[in-house]
Amino acid sequence: QVQLMQSGAEVKKPGASVKVSCKASGYPFTTHHMHWVRQVPGQGLEWMGIIKSRRGGTIYAEKFQGRVTMTRDTSTSTDYMELSRLRSEDTAIYYCARDFEWSLDTWGQGTLVTVSS
């Protein structure tokens, strides 16, 4: 079955960067785009961006432009989301989610990133 397995929790200091991975299985990896979404504890979902299926083109939410980089390794069916210049407000659960019919049909389990000095 379709599965997205994300990397484990991270603790980072302000100003550092974090790179979260999302390994896909159960479907042809290059046939679907991948979204990244975050959720600050106790708050709503926030769309961060999308990496396109084949050529790896990206679209980032305006809020994160300049700080986020999404990449894809087709040899290992893994997508990555790197967020730089971290601040305390970036403490959140980060999710990858497969694109399907302009929606997000399968989600990873989430990766908690804590930013603290």
Add this chain to the structure above:
Amino acid sequence: QSALTQPASVSGSPGQSITISCTGTNSDVGGYNHVSWFQQHPGKAPKLILYEVSHRPSGMSNRFSASKSGNTASLTISGLQAEDEADYYCISYTSSDSWVFGGGTKLTVL
């Protein structure tokens, strides 16, 4: 891109029906049929319950339905059950070639 507008909370008794609205603009909800709804239980990842306004994923209960009129999409849950108590989010594709979520609605089953 501003978040889509959802009521912060709704409630209903078992067996009843409730509706959650999701209001955007001509540049998102009103401009495309690419509107989806998600259910999220505490501590869990969101789960897709409807996409392309009113399409249900395979295996999703037909107690969940949705529609769209102008700039507002609506999710209806009929025959409320205790397990429906959760947070619900809408999302829409936008004219900026991006996506935007609603602020979320907490459903309480009384």
